[in-house]
Amino acid sequence: MQELSVDVAIIGTGTAGMGAYRGARQHTESVLAIESGPYGTTCARVGCMPSKLLIAAAEAAHAVAAAPGFGVNVLGVQVDGRAVMQRVRAERDRFVGFVTESVDGWPTAHKLRGHARFVAPGVLEVQDQGSGRSTRVRAARIVIATGSEPVIEPRWQQVLGDRLIRNDEVFDWQELPRAVLVLGAGVIALELAQALHRLGVRVRLIGRSQRVGPLTDPALQALSREILGAEIPMHLGLAQPDLRREGDEVVLTVAGQEERFDWVLAAAGRRPRLQGLGLELSGLPLDAQGVPLFDRHTGQVGSQPVFIAGDANAELQLLHEAADEGRIAGDNAGRWPDVRVRPRRAPLAVVFSDPQIMLAGQSHAELLRAGVAFETGRVSFADQGRSRVMRKNQGGLHLYADKDSGRLLGAEMIGPAAEHLGHLLSWSVQRGDTVQQMLDSPFYHPVVEEGLRTALRDLQRALRMGPPPIERCLDCGPGA
């Protein structure tokens, strides 16, 4: 067995691992990045990018289908599934190429292929299935950046066999399938189910509860269910769906009615990829789920020279969070024992459904849990001018502000341009803006942001702060 000794070993070269590599390398050249799978990151290969490419194709099909609503008649929509998937893969490969190019630029001595596991505190064994080679790595500091994997119930695998697929496999389809059942009603389920539905695939989504998507504000959660449920065929409250395999098909039975599908897509959450990592031999403190206990401002696990970043830490499974956490963990692993505390950015999450969904700052549920005294400002997009112009006039935005200071604490929304409003709002939360400061900012006409202004005015009214807001702002422009 080959033996190596390094200052910093990084397990996983996804977004977090690559950030950690760059962070650690500012302090030492003795860095080893270990990777068991293909280079290219989950985000670029099978996550953010290919899913958004599929959604972009679905948006194009939907725009054509929705054109008659503007008096623009088109002669039907024909989706060429092969061409759709070809573009998804070609563009995806381009994005993956940028990532692999970056890894190709790392010195060979900094890279090791194979599956890493702890065999003792500070000691890893790396097994490369391809070459059969084993390497023992003694590392003064270790970064765990192993990402996440879909939650798959064992009985699904037993019943469905190779008809059960994960997000990874979807983007390798050469053609669009005829029918797909989606297990889950969260982010991946909504994004992929709606995209496939708009591309002409017969889709059904199964939710084990009545919840649809991530919003925690009960009124907006109900609105998400109403709006998305009106378009995407779904069965909610089906905790144990009756599924059986018949040949190459899967049969779902609900209330005596059978429906047949080519594939069942597992979209029931993702858990940290920590199994087989030998954490039991690592000497690290673990929580009840077996996830290392860590400080989110340093990435450090307990008081040991081990850091954790990205989806592996079971916190926020988002690209920008993985990148930040990777940089923090790598920098601290490099500079250890002089571990630095890094402020975190305001939370921001977006679902690329139509209408989009976003959460900025603290969610409604988090504010309630923390016992914060807050007021809520609301707007419906049903009559919002620009949204109506675009026939995108559905959804709602709720803003939450601190009762004492009038500072914006958070926001939840389903509605038009949520990805953009989410950015504005998370920036305001991070800056500590008050509702009055936000109202004093410019608002163009006619834009969706005028809906935000209406919600801010509603919030200012509830807070009873500043001059009384204008009740009906006629000089703001019609529909503002």
Ligand SMILES: Cc1cc2nc3c(=O)[nH]c(=O)nc-3n(C[C@H](O)[C@H](O)[C@H](O)COP(=O)(O)OP(=O)(O)OC[C@H]3O[C@@H](n4cnc5c(N)ncnc54)[C@H](O)[C@@H]3O)c2cc1C
């Ligand atoms: C379908 C989908 C869509 C998404 N869309 C978005 C989006 O629009 N916006 C957004 O912000 N986020 C999105 N995400 C989430 C985002 O992709 C992840 O949060 C991010 O990629 C996590 O990065 P990571 O570095 O933690 O993990 P990864 O990129 O998965 O990297 C982990 C790496 O560790 C390697 N590894 C694991 N175990 C070992 C081991 N024992 N030894 C050696 N190597 C190991 C793996 O092979 C992998 O390369 C999406 C995710 C999915 C699945």
Ligand SMILES: NC(=O)c1ccc[n+]([C@@H]2O[C@H](COP(=O)([O-])OP(=O)(O)OC[C@H]3O[C@@H](n4cnc5c(N)ncnc54)[C@H](O)[C@@H]3O)[C@@H](O)[C@H]2O)c1
């Ligand atoms: N736009 C984005 O930023 C984006 C897109 C895709 C994924 N992601 C990230 O990936 C993560 C994982 O996505 P996801 O959609 O798998 O998780 P999720 O947590 O968003 O949703 C999981 C869904 O599965 C359901 N579920 C859980 N266990 C189940 C079971 N045993 N049977 C049936 N249903 C079950 C839940 O009720 C929920 O509806 C997200 O939390 C997000 O952080 C982000």
